[in-house]
Amino acid sequence: MTPLAFPEKTYGRLRFVERRYGHAVLVVDDAMVTAKGRLRQRSAGNRRLKPKTIAMFVLLPQVTLAKRLNVAHAAYVAQERLTALLDTATATF
Numbered sequence: 001m002t003p004l005a006f007p008e009k010t011y012g013r014l015r016f017v018e019r020r021y022g023h024a025v026l027v028v029d030d031a032m033v034t035a036k037g038r039l040r041q042r043s044a045g046n047r048r049l050k051p052k053t054i055a056m057f058v059l060l061p062q063v064t065l066a067k068r069l070n071v072a073h074a075a076y077v078a079q080e081r082l083t084a085l086l087d088t089a090t091a092t093f
Helices: 071-091
Strands: 014-017 024-033 039-041 052-059
Touching: 014 052
Parallel strands: none
Antiparallel strands: 014 024, 024 039, 024 052
16 A cells, blocks of 8 residues: 555545654554554544554655666677687587
8 A cells, every 4th residue: 555545534634744763654643443453533433442643654765776787788798708609619620
């Protein structure tokens, strides 16, 4: 599940919480966890459960890495090695 697909009508709105140390978090306020561990939205009928703020998503920084493998160069090197091997193999016959 992603934050874009999160059912806000069922569980409530997501709120962004930036923390000083660590990763930022998207939380749901006034949500309740049942005895079975399921999440419910606060309503007038369920007063037994205490509303809590529950962390739903931990946001990690996105990193783009440079390509480490140059496929064209690796193919060229392999082709040159194969050609050299074939030349040496045919020269012995």
